[in-house]
Amino acid sequence: MCSAYYILIMPIKNPHPQNIIVGLSGGVDSSVTAYLLKQAGHDVRGVFMQNWEDDNTDEYCSIKQDSLDAMAVADIIDIDIDIVNFATQYKDNVFAYFLKEYQAGRTPNPDVLCNAEIKFKCFLDYAIDHGADVIATGHYARKEIRNNVHYLLKGLDTNKDQSYFLYRLKPYQLERAIFPLGDLEKPEVRRLAAEANLPTAAKKDSTGICFIGERPFRDFLQQYLPTNNGAMVTPEGKAVGEHVGLMFYTIGQRKGLGIGGAGEPWFVAGKNLITNELIVVQGHEHPLLFTDSLIMNDLSFTLPQRPPAGRYHCKTRYRMADSPCELRYIDNETIELVFDEPQWAVTPGQSAVLYDDDVCLGGGIIVSTDKPVIITNKP
Secondary structure, eight states, X not given: OOOOOEETTOOSOOSSOXXXXXXXXXXXXXXXXXXXXXXXXXXXXXXXXXXXXXXOOTTTOOHHHHHHHHHHHHHHHTOEEEEEEOHHHHIIIIIHHHHHHHHTTOOOOHHHHHXXXXXXXXXXXXXXXXXXXXXXXXXXXXXXXXXXXXXXXXXXXXXXXXXXXXXXXXXXXXXXXXXXXXXXXXXXXXXXXXXXTOTTTTOOOOOSOTTTTTSOHHHHHHTTSOXXXXXXXXXXXXXEEEESOGGGOOTTOOTTOOOOSSSSOEEEEEEETTTTEEEEEESTTXXXXXXXXXXXXXXXXXXXXXXXXXXXXXXXXXXXOOEEEEEEEXXXXXXXXXXXXXXXOOOTTSEEEEEETTEEEEEEEEEEESSXXXXXXXX
């Protein structure tokens, strides 16, 4: 499968230094990315991206501390850093989509869109305009060049591989991006940060949705979308509880349902948008929670040629094991994936990402499955 290739991401002394602008987030990963590139002799600058301004308080949002940490790192490794505001683009291209999807009963992944629309579009454009040859980020992913084609690969640290979040990068974006951490594992990254006396060495990794921070998700969403309470019902129509708004729940969710009684735990299996009912089932192995196939659209591919119909592996959520599947094109914009084994809690709005061994080929947004997960039409 693999001819001779050249790996761009090795942090070694380079006889041909590049102008590289690093996205410095104030976390340990981007800090070590900048440090390794500077050690390798490249001309390195940093950019801290301010992508959110609404309700930007210290109580929930870490952006102020993150920017201070990024500037401290830049000072220690002796590089310039700029703070660049992409808040308008983020609100128009990421946050508006996030709200639209939740309103439609789906569960979006804004981190995927943020990478495609902000970090590898707005930031990339900014960097090129300011003389960069390439940009670098702290993602755990790898890149190889084979016959002048840039391939996106999984990171070697299987616990941290982030290629799933990068699947919407197009060839022109991959050509101008490098991922210096792709061959490293997280403990080694923290060790390097400590050796370099970087203030982010022991900093906790950020979790959750970037613009929500640590604030309660339900409280945040209620600021932007109206809520409508309704019944929690079994597939047979028996009421077993009350939900506080369909948008606050996702397929496979167990916590926060508030359904008492004996027996196995309850899980969200579907949403009826017509009747405003949340469909719940008992037991992790309930058949309504398992999917044999899915339909996805809004396709995006990392290589110049889209993958032909055939056999691949797929992830329908981050950190799940690769699942063998058959890819079938319904039309030029729509794909059906048929799985070898039923998949648990496949969720409309999330991304299905295709792999050929370690190569991330791209994917699309899950629209529906073979189960009535999101009901939008009257029977």
